[in-house]
Amino acid sequence: MACRASALLLLSLVLAALGPVCHATPVNSRDNVPAGYYAAPYYPTPHGGWLASWSESYAKAQQLVSRMTLAEKTNITGGCGIYMGSATELPCVGNTGSANRVGFPQLCLQDSALGVAATDNVTAFPAGITTGATWDKNLIYARGVALGREFRGKGANVYLGPTVGPLGRKPLGGRNWEGFGSDPVLQAVAAAMTIKGVQEQGVIATIKHLVGNEQEMYRMYNPLKPGYSANIDDRTLHEIYLWPFAEGIHAGVGSVMTAYNAVNGSACSQHSYLINGILKDELGFQGFVMSDWLSHISGVDSALAGLDMDMPGDTNVPLFGYSEWKYELTRSVLNGSVPLDRLNDMATRIVAAWYQTGQDKDFPPPNFSSNTKDRDGLLYPAALFSPNGQVNWFVNVQADHYKVARQVAQDAITLLKNNGSLLPLSTSRPLKIFGTDAQVNSDGPNACLNRACDKGTLGMGWGSGIADYPYFDDPITAIRGRTSGVTFYNSDVFPAVPTPTADDVAIVFINSDAGENSFTVEGNHGDRDSAKLAAWHRGDALVKSAAAKYSDVVVVVHTVGPLILEPWIDLPSVKAVLFAHLPGQEAGESLTNVLFGDVSPSGHLPYSITKASTDLPNSVANLKGYAVGQVQDTYSEGLYIDYRYLNKMGIKPRFAFGHGLSYTTFSFSNASIASVTPLTLVPPPRSPKGPTPSFSSAIPPAAEAYYPAGFNRIWRYIYSYLPPDDANAASGVGAAGTKQYAYPSGYSTTQTAGPAAGGDLGGNAALWDVAWTVTLTIDNAGTQFPGRAVAQAYLQYPAGIPYDTPVVQLRDFAKTDALAPGEAATVTLQLTRKDVSVWDVEAQNWVVPGVGGKRYTIWLGEASDALFTACYTDTLTCESGLKSPV
Ligand code: BGC
Numbered sequence: 001m002a003c004r005a006s007a008l009l010l011l012s013l014v015l016a017a018l019g020p021v022c023h024a025t026p027v028n029s030r031d032n033v034p035a036g037y038y039a040a041p042y043y044p045t046p047h048g049g050w051l052a053s054w055s056e057s058y059a060k061a062q063q064l065v066s067r068m069t070l071a072e073k074t075n076i077t078g079g080c081g082i083y084m085g086s087a088t089e090l091p092c093v094g095n096t097g098s099a100n101r102v103g104f105p106q107l108c109l110q111d112s113a114l115g116v117a118a119t120d121n122v123t124a125f126p127a128g129i130t131t132g133a134t135w136d137k138n139l140i141y142a143r144g145v146a147l148g149r150e151f152r153g154k155g156a157n158v159y160l161g162p163t164v165g166p167l168g169r170k171p172l173g174g175r176n177w178e179g180f181g182s183d184p185v186l187q188a189v190a191a192a193m194t195i196k197g198v199q200e201q202g203v204i205a206t207i208k209h210l211v212g213n214e215q216e217m218y219r220m221y222n223p224l225k226p227g228y229s230a231n232i233d234d235r236t237l238h239e240i241y242l243w244p245f246a247e248g249i250h251a252g253v254g255s256v257m258t259a260y261n262a263v264n265g266s267a268c269s270q271h272s273y274l275i276n277g278i279l280k281d282e283l284g285f286q287g288f289v290m291s292d293w294l295s296h297i298s299g300v301d302s303a304l305a306g307l308d309m310d311m312p313g314d315t316n317v318p319l320f321g322y323s324e325w326k327y328e329l330t331r332s333v334l335n336g337s338v339p340l341d342r343l344n345d346m347a348t349r350i351v352a353a354w355y356q357t358g359q360d361k362d363f364p365p366p367n368f369s370s371n372t373k374d375r376d377g378l379l380y381p382a383a384l385f386s387p388n389g390q391v392n393w394f395v396n397v398q399a400d401h402y403k404v405a406r407q408v409a410q411d412a413i414t415l416l417k418n419n420g421s422l423l424p425l426s427t428s429r430p431l432k433i434f435g436t437d438a439q440v441n442s443d444g445p446n447a448c449l450n451r452a453c454d455k456g457t458l459g460m461g462w463g464s465g466i467a468d469y470p471y472f473d474d475p476i477t478a479i480r481g482r483t484s485g486v487t488f489y490n491s492d493v494f495p496a497v498p499t500p501t502a503d504d505v506a507i508v509f510i511n512s513d514a515g516e517n518s519f520t521v522e523g524n525h526g527d528r529d530s531a532k533l534a535a536w537h538r539g540d541a542l543v544k545s546a547a548a549k550y551s552d553v554v555v556v557v558h559t560v561g562p563l564i565l566e567p568w569i570d571l572p573s574v575k576a577v578l579f580a581h582l583p584g585q586e587a588g589e590s591l592t593n594v595l596f597g598d599v600s601p602s603g604h605l606p607y608s609i610t611k612a613s614t615d616l617p618n619s620v621a622n623l624k625g626y627a628v629g630q631v632q633d634t635y636s637e638g639l640y641i642d643y644r645y646l647n648k649m650g651i652k653p654r655f656a657f658g659h660g661l662s663y664t665t666f667s668f669s670n671a672s673i674a675s676v677t678p679l680t681l682v683p684p685p686r687s688p689k690g691p692t693p694s695f696s697s698a699i700p701p702a703a704e705a706y707y708p709a710g711f712n713r714i715w716r717y718i719y720s721y722l723p724p725d726d727a728n729a730a731s732g733v734g735a736a737g738t739k740q741y742a743y744p745s746g747y748s749t750t751q752t753a754g755p756a757a758g759g760d761l762g763g764n765a766a767l768w769d770v771a772w773t774v775t776l777t778i779d780n781a782g783t784q785f786p787g788r789a790v791a792q793a794y795l796q797y798p799a800g801i802p803y804d805t806p807v808v809q810l811r812d813f814a815k816t817d818a819l820a821p822g823e824a825a826t827v828t829l830q831l832t833r834k835d836v837s838v839w840d841v842e843a844q845n846w847v848v849p850g851v852g853g854k855r856y857t858i859w860l861g862e863a864s865d866a867l868f869t870a871c872y873t874d875t876l877t878c879e880s881g882l883k884s885p886v
Pocket of ligand 1 (some may be wrong): 093110
């Protein structure tokens with residue numbers, strides 16, 4: 001069994017003694033939330049199915065769900081228990097129950113965002129952060145296609161990605177690397193392209209974690225302590241943290257996973273404002289909402305708040321066969337505390353997402369087990385006594401996906417500095433390579449379960465967001481394959497070396513790791529708490545020693561996020577620095593292609609690198625530590641994270657968001673701007689909701705919940721049935737209206753027309769009207785190297801508007817193909833109504849503050865601090881050669 005399993009087993013054993021007591025003890029999660037942060041009630045859950053783009057799937061789902069019994073409906077809304085998947089059933093990280101009688105199978109839900117986790121013969125793709133650093137929409141989509149094919153090939157119905165929360169608010173945050181970068185638009189575009197690629201292969205994508213999971217420490221509710229509360233104001237929520245979710249929904253994502261933590265005091269898994277209000281009404285989400293693993297803390301409240309699927313089925317003290325739902329949800333419907341109508345909607349949403357991705361046609365069953373690598377294994381791994389049988393079929397789904405993986409790894413490599421054009425290297429120069437990060441983990445690339453160690457080249461962080469490497473193309477092997485003059489010092493301590501010759505080049509490999517807080521690595525509990533933002537393994541000292549000895553030093557950095565580079569970045573001999581991010585299995589050739597100049601580097605930073613962590617506000621620079629009661633993580637910096645904050649304060653980072661050099665140079669010219677859709681202050685009235693499926697409202701007979709006669713129960717497997725006595729008793733109470741359940745304040749069962757800001761997938765359809773396009777010519781102005789340019793468009797709001805806005809904010813980007821020296825390309829970028837709006841908290845709508853011909857400035861350039869061309873929306877003119885606004 002995997003280490004992840006062992007860690008959870010251990011946790012559950014520790015909690016076991018507390019289980020029966022604490023299970024019954026409600027956690028008071030509303031302590032201490034600072035004034036001004038609200039989790040307003042929002043009821044009822046809007047029925048799914050009101051959008052035309054999903055109506056066909058809903059019509060089919062209605063047919064199927066109306067044939068299900070009560071126990072079948074509650075069976076498909078929850079997992080059958082952690083590690084309870086089997087070969088005959090499902091061996092995935094999450095396995096729902098089925099309604100086989102009517103033709104609805106169990107669903108296999110599988111990690112991770114970068115590859116099919118816990119199995120073999122798959123591609124270990126570059127991580128999200130690497131993917132974001134490519135700034136290449138087509139390539140991000142191609143990675144999504146390949147991921148989708150691999151999940152489908154393994155028989156996984158649901159891909160548990162992409163990750164857009166955390167967004168990277170805190171540089172120390174443990175899971176930032178699973179997502180695409182510290183900007184909502186970069187995250188959003190990458191998430192949407194990934195979702196499109198994955199779902200076109202018939203696999204349901206899951207955008208996660210909604211929302212505010214910006215640090216690992218104290219993220220989870222347990223019987224002793226609530227998860228922290230991310231306190232986020234409404235405007236910041238809309239303009240920063242929700243933005244990628246809205247775009248993911250606009251792209252048609254089939255499922256959403258809630259976060260472990262609370263938002264404004266209410267746990268995300270039962271947050272009626274977030275799920276009912278924002279997701280399902282304002283953003284028009286038509287798929288299903290699942291809890292993060294073991295984060296489900298109440299039965300009725302979460303159902304009313306809009307949760308549709310309980311994962312993996314257990315209570316937050318797992319492995320005892322207890323659940324908040326399944327048999328309890330059956331009981332709650334029978335006794336009337338959860339309206340049948342809500343259960344019908346949950347089931348219909350799940351079945352509709354299955355139809356929407358075409359899974360009713362030829363979806364293969366899973367052919368792997370997450371629980372063992374062996375051919376045979378326990379059929380019910382968490383049961384006390386389990387039969388053995390074949391659980392792995394070793395299906396190879398890699399095809400030629402290494403190509404897209406390598407392309408991503410290569411095109412993400414970000415050249416931060418290249419003094420004297422040290423790079424690219426000539427293969428005739430002797431190379432002295434330093435640092436254990438240059439070579440694959442000597443114990444094997446998968447030696448550390450869940451990658452919970454930092455040994456050898458860092459290809460991914462640790463936790464659930466990983467996949468096993470089928471092989472590892474490491475840098476040292478790839479470098480040796482290019483040139484014979486290589487000496488490798490496989491140590492992080494600088495060794496005694498011969499006196500360098502003038503030709504010698506030192507390449508120093510350093511790294512920085514992070515992950516999920518289920519594991520502690522070298523003192524870091526997920527977040528980079530002990531190493532802060534310094535290179536691990538005394539990497540800074542290694543660079544400094546190399547720089548003292550050699551006059552030509554290249555630093556290669558494999559990292560989960562920003563590092564403080566100040567200890568050595570200005571040393572004269574540190575001439576070149578490459579951030580290779582987290583390359584996955586293709587760490588070698590992707591790097592040598594850049595080092596030796598087969599291609600120019602074309603990655604750009606998906607975050608800023610500051611000179612000191614104190615350059616960022618305290619609320620962002622630090623993790624939120626222990627507090628009695630609920631830890632309060634208040635987003636007092638509002639919109640001002642990363643470059644938005646640095647620009648506001650006039651703090652120059654070492655390298656700004658979007659920075660990335662090439663071996664060649666580009667010139668931007670001929671910029672022009674066109675107005676496309678004239679804008680009004682707020683979007684035109686939303687479309688009214690279409691019809692949604694209707695079902696009988698009569699509470700079903702208790703017999704629909706009975707365990708079938710002679711049923712062979714497996715202990716700890718979570719069923720949706722009740723013993724007849726139990727069901728009858730619940731049903732007696734449930735004679736409509738007799739049950740006195742303490743419904744939350746604001747509770748209602750009347751469906752509403754929905755907010756003005758809603759109306760389509762992601763919000764009011766007009767939010768995606770293109771307001772302006774800007775077109776420009778990009779020339780490769782160099783003479784020697786081909787290269788790919790990235791054009792970035794940042795918006796500056798009009799002066800004098802009654803909203804405080806960051807100086808510039810990324811709104812679109814495009815990457816050219818490789819341009820030969822002298823070759824030019826034309827790129828067009830666009831800004832939608834939403835891009836030029838602000839979220840007005842009072843109006844509860846997206847407002848265009850520039851209506852009436854006020855001047856927006858669209859800045860174009862190669863980085864957030866290299867914007868030398870401006871296009872004006874009032875005069876529809878553009879100017880070049882300007883001073884960058886930041
Ligand atoms: C993580 C999720 C993951 C799930 C299943 C949780 O701990 O937060 O991202 O999908 O486990 O492994």
